[in-house]
Amino acid sequence: MNAKLPRGVSKEQFASAMNAMRKVVGNQWVIVDDNPLIAGYMDTYSAAPVSSTAASAAVCPASVEEVQQIVKIAHSHRIPIWSIATGRNFAYGGPAPRSAGQVVLDLRRMNRVLEVNTELGYAIVEPGVGYVDFYNYMQKHKLPYWIDCAANGMGGVMGNTLDHGVGYTAYGDHLLMQCGMEVVMSDGSLMRTGMGALPNSTCFPLYKYGYGPYIDGLFTQSNFGVVTKIGLWLMPEPPAFKPFKVQFESEDDLYQATELMLPLKINMIIPNAAITTHLLWEASLFTTKHEWSSGPGALPQSTLRRIAEKFDIGMWNFYAALYGMPEVVEENWKLVEATFQKIKGAKIILGEDRKGDPSFDYRARLMRGEPNLTEFSLLNWVGGGGHINFSPISPASGDDAMKQFHMIRQVCEKYGFDYIGEFVIGWREQHHILMLMFNRYDADESKRAHDCFAQLIDDAAAQGYGEYRTNLHFMDAIAETYNANDGALLKMHRRVKRALDPAGILAPGKNGIWPIGETPETES
């Protein structure tokens, strides 16, 4: 008998729902919390106790029809269900639901690549298609397209896209490259967006906007439906690919590097989601904190300098790539070289200069859409597994980059943590990603990490910076910062929630969107 229950649900109601769900998916695919397999649904990395987001059960359907039936049962029994696709949302909560007792709807078994069209350059995938699966599929069939993956190669196409994730090829803005969506609504009905609403149309994965309001975005970072298919555009394998790195000697070079990089990005000379990464992000591939300090607190500047010298890493490191016809790439390369040579001491590095360097290697692989997990070396920096990502958006300007860097580092140091950060460069902004690393077996350190994160949200908001996505435990706090005009946006989200999911069964609390009568306060 399971110990946990969703809030407000009786034992009998829960048992009856689970029995009905077993009839749909088979006994083995309903995992209640007395089954040791429930361990796979825990958030093993966050700063808060695992129990605070422990699921009461997980249900794993294998088809759209099964999803519809499960949603109907959840609806009639008032069971909250939290959808995951590949369920590897590490740094943001992994496979766990927003609050204890919610039932995870695990869509990993729906793992088919339904279609790849090599003439029009698109694919249609189910929720469970992981990056490695998708990459292997393309390789196996020798298709002339690349995939685009996150640095967490365990993740997958749909889950990452729905949480507004990024990759590193020219198609790194995943939601931008998504086209067409199929959604199970909270009453179990099935809807297709855009051209998918027109019977017999083949334009579902070709034209995003269809007719009338464009609504795909409503089903991202939200809880208005369960997405069961998405179309996405694929990047043709380019004839030439030139990944490169530029190392900068001084932390202050971030200003000039950002200013000089921006015109290259806006003019699409550099078309990919390039990054500027700080020393320690790179260093964790080679060394750990314990090798440099046994005491508490952030490493001092003098130690950072020694690490930079020992491993020949810049205080900042810019990675990007050029793609296209060889002649064009070479012409653009001249411009890139001339641009970065303006920065005193900048070191421009190509693949042949760094054979066997794991950091150049994994970055280059990501920039051509080859999944890997090298970046998990970050977890070795302090050890103990804990990590949560603080990810504010910054204008791609030198001033903003410096301001955010100093602000975040100062707060990190106050709480005794190293600044381990990078800027992922979008079309005109940067996602500033702080990986807050801590030993989650140390209660004091976990608490400090939690408090540090909370202060970062407030300090960033006070300066007009907001986060693009977040960890389960901070979803409400961040939603509250987007509060212009008396919270008009969040109020609108909650109104939509009421209209589309009046019973409030879908992922209650996702990104601060709670159903009627439920609030963050009643939750805690």
Next chain:
Amino acid sequence: MIVRRTLTAAALIAMMIVGTAHAGDMKNSVSHGEQIFNTQCIFCHGQGLGHPAWQMLALKKGKAKAYIVGRTDLTPLYIKHVVRNGLIEMPPFRVSQISNPDLDALAQYITHPDGAQSAK
């Protein structure tokens, strides 16, 4: 030239993820286990820098034990426990990602990559 081609494929991925190991056919089971290792584990557990699990195990247990495949001190039971529950920096794997028969084949491959029968 771009060739028009639309693939509607189910089989491959389904095979990779939910394939079952047949008892008695150990050679097959090992190659199947190896295939799972190569899709689910190798990016962390491959050899050398760039592989975080190798790096962490080298640090904690020495380089000789950093690569888990072929280690004689790991039992299938322990491996399966670690995969299902995770271990410090390593995340757990759900049964929807690696089925129980697949996990058996995987543990068999790690303990006996040469294809020998493992002690239960």
